Amino acid sequence: MTTDVPEEHLLGQFIPLHYHFNMLRDQQRMAPFREAIDLTVPDNGVVLELGGGTGVLSWFAAQKARDVYCVERNPALARAAQSFLANNSNGDRVSVILADAMHYLPPEPVDVVICEMLHVGMVREKQLQVLHSFKERYRQRFGPLMPRFIPDTSVLAIQPIQQDFCFSGYTARVPLFEPPGPHMKDSWLADPFFYSTIDYSAEIPLAFQVATEMTIQSDGLFNAVSLLTNNFLAFVLTEKRAVTWLMNQLVLPIQKPFAVRAGETVSIAFEYQAGGSIEALQESLVAHPETRSAAVSDHIYLRRAA
Template sequence: MKFRVTAYHQHLLRDHERLSAFYEAIASAAHGLTYDLGAGSGVLSFFASEYADHVIAIERDPRIAACAWENLSGLENVTVVNEDALEYEFKERADTIICEMLDTALIDEEQVPVLRRALRFLKDGGNVIPAAVINAAEPVMIKGGSISYDENIRAPSSGPLCVYDRVDFRGRIPEKFRGTLKLLASDSFNAIRITSFTVPAENIICGPTPMMNPPLILPLGDTLEAGYFRVKLSYKMGGGLDSVKAELK
């Protein structure tokens, strides 16, 4: 099927690893009444139409919603709604909610308040796609001293990757993460790198892809030698990069 898309959504469609992971999750978990929140050009709604009884694709941007209308117009069990999901009136409780998360550790993720609200309208035992996100950190040596995404030239790791948090989307999504990371550096370092792994469904895990969860670099200041160390880390989920605080204990 040929999709009409914006330039940004064209990049999303070319991210085959991301699309494959979400197609598998939708095939295994989508059913009944399904809401696709922030539907974009409608590709995930298109996937869900094969497995759900009815898909309601909600997209607030009128230009992008027009693309979704065109792309999904031939599907009798899909309804496209040009509204903000934060204001949409859910008239029926959902069997499945699709709410794609694209940003590392949910820090700069605009969909966090959208899903937090929509969960009130999920049936008991209903499914959320993705099911969870797993966050991990590792020490790295970088040039420069500002928070940035490690998208193109990945800084080599100075120690093993350590999982520090998992957010399950069928439960309560915390407002903040606040904790102490216990990490081991096998070489000198001056920053930590956060990597997020998306769990589209319980039997599927997807690491960073070209358009999803680019690793995030958090500078620590001075260069430190190898050994065990602790980092006090906090951020607001959906609060943006300005909410991030990382400091050595």
């Protein structure tokens, strides 16, 4: 299906100001970012934030940094950030720059880059493209020494689940977001399979291609997969712990649900571009009992050949 809406206007790229309060009051997100920024930004350091939104993460950084460059592409948000920062202590250390992070470079080398264009599974938002492009251009301008990145690492996983797609008695197999946690354990059919570890200081992937077999651990109806993303924002080595933000999981119905029993093996395959649509990921998703794993490989092979 085609859409007439330009890419930069799609939700995920474009988040209007009246949605930002959800992010601002989400303590699962804010608290680890605040701690990670405090741990990572050196006193009097220089920080770049790509995708600054309301400016809140830049403001956290400004409590320690000498200068913070806060890049935001949406003019309404850049204006809002500027006025909010003017009313918060040390906000004058932040320069809000109206620019596209895909092209922007700071006027001087920076100690830390903060980028929160994160979406579970790295779909829709352009976190990986932006940082991939930034690193290449930064290296050309300032040499091989890279700044530190927040997040430091993102880990992606997939899990077969049984999901109740019933809403007030109405069954609708829609993609949905849910907070992860022990309450979901009832629907788990197997432990998560970790398919990518993105180390932002190393080569950043721009696409994912996964074909795996998983052993089912609980009887049930395999009718959906859950995509999980945990972001390691910083590491506290002295305390042997990480500051993490585990995002809401994305539950995607599979095309042909089937019953499974503990001990059986299932095959799951999918492929997608970083920043691509949920629909494209879902269209590529194939899940079968193990006996049909050859069909999964054929499917992937045929898709690639097409």
